Amino acid sequence: MTGLPLSAYQADDRSAVNEIRARNMLVVSCMHRAGFAAFDGDGLQAAEAPDNATALPAGAWGYLGADAAAGQGFHPPRRPRPRPAAAPAGSGEAYDGARVDCDRQAAERISAPQGPGADLVGRLFDVSLKATGTDARVVAATKDWSACMAAAGFAGTTPEALPERYRGTAEITPSELAAARADLDCTARSDLAALWFTVLAGYQRQLIERNAEALTARREAVRAQDEKLTRLLADGPPAR
Numbered sequence: 001m002t003g004l005p006l007s008a009y010q011a012d013d014r015s016a017v018n019e020i021r022a023r024n025m026l027v028v029s030c031m032h033r034a035g036f037a038a039f040d041g042d043g044l045q046a047a048e049a050p051d052n053a054t055a056l057p058a059g060a061w062g063y064l065g066a067d068a069a070a071g072q073g074f075h076p077p078r079r080p081r082p083r084p085a086a087a088p089a090g091s092g093e094a095y096d097g098a099r100v101d102c103d104r105q106a107a108e109r110i111s112a113p114q115g116p117g118a119d120l121v122g123r124l125f126d127v128s129l130k131a132t133g134t135d136a137r138v139v140a141a142t143k144d145w146s147a148c149m150a151a152a153g154f155a156g157t158t159p160e161a162l163p164e165r166y167r168g169t170a171e172i173t174p175s176e177l178a179a180a181r182a183d184l185d186c187t188a189r190s191d192l193a194a195l196w197f198t199v200l201a202g203y204q205r206q207l208i209e210r211n212a213e214a215l216t217a218r219r220e221a222v223r224a225q226d227e228k229l230t231r232l233l234a235d236g237p238p239a240r
Contacts, residue, residue: 132203
């Protein structure tokens with residue numbers, strides 16, 4: 001999804017990580033100034049790229065990735081268990097009040113400018129996805145995929161419904177891996193994924209042309225916010 005035309009108008013994972021890093025830096029510095037010198041960030045979000053739907057290899061486009069089909073199935077990638085949280089560096093009314101105030105100050109310092117285009121990209125993504133789902137070319141390829149899956153022993157399903165049979169289970173089963181391998185094969189035979197993403201990109205380019213002025217302003221706001229976060233991190237925490 002990050003390679004689609006509309007993705008150029010929203011913050012990427014690098015910017016998201018920078019935002020977390022900047023917020024954490026500001027909160028820690030603020031807590032130190034408030035008198036809690038032992039505070040080292042307990043309870044703050046880890047500065048890593050956010051999980052998102054692209055971590056799952058299967059969707060309306062069919063199945064992507066032979067390696068994942070062989071061992072992951074329809075489950076998200078296995079991640080190491082997080083380390084136990086450290087004991088809080090303080091407690092009591094003064095500590096809690098300082099945390100609330102520092103969180104507020106950090107949020108105000110790094111807040112992105114809002115405007116009429118703030119939620120435009122998300123709305124246009126939704127429009128493009130709905131248009132893709134009803135496009136005659138995608139509908140035909142999806143029917144080919146379903147016929148292929150029925151021949152493989154998985155009748156009466158769709159590319160979106162099939163993963164839901166398995167994602168709620170705790171363990172990856174042999175039957176899930178068999179379904180994933182069949183999904184992968186039928187996605188290739190029907191050319192569903194290539195067609196789905198091509199059609200989606202086409203609809204997004206049309207929407208970008210129709211909303212060029214607002215999207216250009218939004219892209220500039222995203223760029224300015226990214227530069228702001230970069231400066232904050234380069235400057236380091238405020239002086240105590």
